[in-house]
Amino acid sequence: MKTAYDVQLFLKQFGCYVYFGDRQLELEFMMDELKEMYHSSLIDKEKWVLSMSILQNELTKIQRK
Template sequence: MKTLYDVQQLLMRFGNYVYFGDRELELEFMADELKEMYTSGIIDRTEWSNAMTILQMELAKLNRKTM
C-alpha cells in the first residue's frame, strides 16, 4: 500500500465508500474506519499502520495547502 487510492481500495473491499465533498472530513472518516477495522480484527497491524501513515501524510499535505 503506497497511495491514498490504495487505502480507498482497502476500504472499498469491505464496503466502505467514502465521499463527502470535504477532503479533510473524508481523511478523518477513513482513519476512524481503519481503526474500527483493526480493533475488530478485520485488518492486521501492518495494513492498519501503512494506511494510517498514508492518511497522516495526506492530512499534512492538505494542511500545508490551506495555510
C-alpha cells in the first residue's frame, strides 16, 4: 500500500465502501474503521500501522490547505 486509494481498496475487501464526498471525513472514517478492525484482530499490526500512516499523511496534507 502506498496511497489512500490503496487503503480504500483494502477496506473494500472487508465490505467497507467509503464515499461521502468530503475527503477529510472519508479519511477520518477509514482511520476509525481500521482501528476497529485492528482491535477485533481482523488485520495485523503491520497493515494497521502502514494504513494509518498513509491516511494520517493524507489528512495532514488536506488540513494544511
